Amino acid sequence: MSILRSIRKAYQFFVDIPLKAGTVLNQQYEVLNVIGTGSYGILYRCKDLKTNDYKVVKQLRLSKQRSKKEIKLFENEISILQKLNHNNMPKFFEAFTHNELLFYVMNYIEGDNLEDLIFYKKVTFNEEQSLNLLADLLVLVDDLHNKNVYHGDLRIPNIMMNNNHLFLIDFGLSEQNPSSGEMKEQDYFDLGEILLYLLYTTYPTRNKKALPWTEELSLKNETIYLLKRLLQIKEPYTTTKDILKDLQAALLANK
Structure with a gap:
């Protein structure tokens, strides 16, 4: 299996060469x-030559265009983006082909993702700040679920921050109208994991022995209860x- 993976990686390296700066698409x-x-x-990141503003153009890797399944996933992402109507999510503009490659265009969102903020810029979030950020994210997740869209990949790299405004990106694994409730459960579980990431940013890593978060983190009982239900330790939401x-x-307990 590792040999096949290595061959696939090598194939992608030679086939999926990124476009050069200065290339004009569509x-x-x-x-x-x-x-x-x-x-x-x-x-x-592209310059829109008609409007002079920045856009993000996403390309389906050439190596993936040989698979009908991958093309369908790409088309599904486009379909979901067309459904979105929120200032804190990507805005879809158009899809096109260029030299037989598949692309679509969305607005450019400035800022840093949570992963970079936490691990590279060493930004920390106390308990109240973590809960407030979760509240902002929950608004976006609720908006999606009301459209019967489930993100499926809620992770800190897919959450952007700009001037304390939160943006949700990357809908490549999202689903519309799933046949079961698993996608909703996954989104809720992922919210719990994101909250844990935020809470751990203020944890002093002096302990050499890894302990459960319930022992390592000093949290209000209300936050513990919230986390346990999000992480499906107690009755899931x-x-x-x-x-x-x-x-x-x-949040009230943290005032």
Whole structure:
């Protein structure tokens, strides 16, 4: 299996060469630089030559275009982006092909993702700040769920921050109208993991022995209860309304 993975990686290395700066796509978008690479896509920051503002153009890797399944995932992401209507989520503009490669365009969101803020810029969040950030994120998740869209990949790299405003990005693994409730449960579980990440930013790592978060972190009982239900240690949440109720109680306890 590791040999096959190595062969696949080598194949992608030679086939999936990012576009050079200065390349103009669809007679409108000038490539400035690569801002992200994923398992099936490459993200470029581009200058819109018609409006003079920045856009993000996502390309499906050439190596993935040989798979109908990967193309379908790319088209599904486009379909979901077209459904979004929130200032704190990507705005879709158009999809196009260029030299037989598949692309779509969305607005450029400035800022840093939570992963970079926590691990590189060493930003910390106390308990109240962590809960407030979760409250902002819950608003976005609730908006998605009301559209029967489930993100499926709520992680700190997919949350952007700019001037204390939170943005949710990367809908590559999202689903519309799933047949079961697993996607909703996954989103709620992921919210719990994000909250844990935030809470650990103020934890002094002096202990050599790894302990459960319930022993390592000193938290209000209301926050512990909220976390246990999000992480499905206690009865899992089934609605964002119930999460919000317990979240408000935890925030009140931290005043």
